[in-house]
Amino acid sequence: MLNVTNGRIVLENKIFIGNLYLKDGLIYTISKDKVYEGDIIDAKGQLVTPGFIDIHCHGGGGQLFAFDPITALRGHKKRGTLGVLPTIGYNMSKEGFINGVKNIVKIKDEAILGINCEGPFVNPEYGADTRNARKVDKKEYEAIYEAGQGKIRIWMISPDIDNAREFIDYLKTKNEVVSCAGHTGCTKEQLKDIQLICHLYDGMGPKQRACKDIHETGTAEAVLADDQLYAELIADSKGVHVSDLLLKITFRAMGEDKIILISDAIGTKENYSDGDLNYNELGQLAGSMMSVNLAVCNMVKHTGITWPQGVKLATLNPAKLLGLDKNLGSILKGKKANIVVMSEKGDVYHVIENGEIYNG
Numbered sequence: 001m002l003n004v005t006n007g008r009i010v011l012e013n014k015i016f017i018g019n020l021y022l023k024d025g026l027i028y029t030i031s032k033d034k035v036y037e038g039d040i041i042d043a044k045g046q047l048v049t050p051g052f053i054d055i056h057c058h059g060g061g062g063q064l065f066a067f068d069p070i071t072a073l074r075g076h077k078k079r080g081t082l083g084v085l086p087t088i089g090y091n092m093s094k095e096g097f098i099n100g101v102k103n104i105v106k107i108k109d110e111a112i113l114g115i116n117c118e119g120p121f122v123n124p125e126y127g128a129d130t131r132n133a134r135k136v137d138k139k140e141y142e143a144i145y146e147a148g149q150g151k152i153r154i155w156m157i158s159p160d161i162d163n164a165r166e167f168i169d170y171l172k173t174k175n176e177v178v179s180c181a182g183h184t185g186c187t188k189e190q191l192k193d194i195q196l197i198c199h200l201y202d203g204m205g206p207k208q209r210a211c212k213d214i215h216e217t218g219t220a221e222a223v224l225a226d227d228q229l230y231a232e233l234i235a236d237s238k239g240v241h242v243s244d245l246l247l248k249i250t251f252r253a254m255g256e257d258k259i260i261l262i263s264d265a266i267g268t269k270e271n272y273s274d275g276d277l278n279y280n281e282l283g284q285l286a287g288s289m290m291s292v293n294l295a296v297c298n299m300v301k302h303t304g305i306t307w308p309q310g311v312k313l314a315t316l317n318p319a320k321l322l323g324l325d326k327n328l329g330s331i332l333k334g335k336k337a338n339i340v341v342m343s344e345k346g347d348v349y350h351v352i353e354n355g356e357i358y359n360g
Helices: 069-077 094-105 138-148 164-172 219-224 244-254 292-303 307-312 316-321
Strands: 002-010 015-023 026-031 039-042 047-050 052-057 081-089 115-118 152-157 178-181 230-234 259-262 277-279 285-288 339-342 348-353
Touching: 002 307, 002 339, 002 348, 047 307, 052 069, 052 115, 052 152, 052 259, 052 292, 052 316, 069 081, 081 094, 094 115, 094 138, 115 138, 138 152, 138 164, 152 164, 164 178, 219 244, 230 244, 230 292, 244 259, 244 292, 259 292, 259 316, 292 307
Parallel strands: 002 039, 002 047, 052 081, 081 115, 115 152, 152 178, 230 259
Antiparallel strands: 002 015, 015 026, 047 339, 277 285, 339 348
């Protein structure tokens, strides 16, 4: 039993000043000033949020999930990410991709909500280090799916490569898998049957204009005009992946229900004085070094949206996409007691998992 007192509790549509009482791993009550039997955490006026959910995350704590999922998970848990889809990247070899999936499947931790396969069938014209990008291969995708043992929850493909439709139709037979499009310059017609967009604007075309004096519509505009699609966004501190103007435009176009903030983290750091970006050995921008709670803070800073709106983009929205919002994604009585106490700058003071203080 645990009380979290004096908090600015971030609910779905407002901030409530008061206390939480957690019991038997669940949120038991939200009250103005009532304190129950049990331990007490004084939030001291800081934000009290649901545990964050990161659906696109390659690594943390100095390790990639594909190689050392336990260490990578620990690196994000201590920063308030209590639900994650470890992500396997298209830059891995055939053997490495399947082995990465198998390594994650072995881990028995309920914070691992499944697996995100970013590829390996991608358009080599879009994205960092596409040397291992490959064509659609039925034997390979069937082997990857078998290795995942039903735990693959998101699978990304570039819809503009040869035989992409064959693969998208295959995904339609797997009800647990969210079909995702990314690393692409595809048309709106090629987005048919796609449910999610991989890091909107990043690794996305068109690269050239047919007429230099006309702003043409491309993949990103097709996404903004679609009322059904979810879209991932990377909101880094300097607005490098996506500028502050584009973040504002996207929020205005898509609203607060269809955007999902991600870290696209290759790792995490203890000190962010030199930034939160990641560059690969080729010098290319390749993901980030942040946890998703920092993406929330960056989104609020860059766009001026409210804290309930910003937090929702990394809690309730990903939970809804994955069909897990009955138990995760918001602070409501009866939901799982995954709670984070943090500052408006993203400094994490307390992480509570299943009603228990997480010490990493």
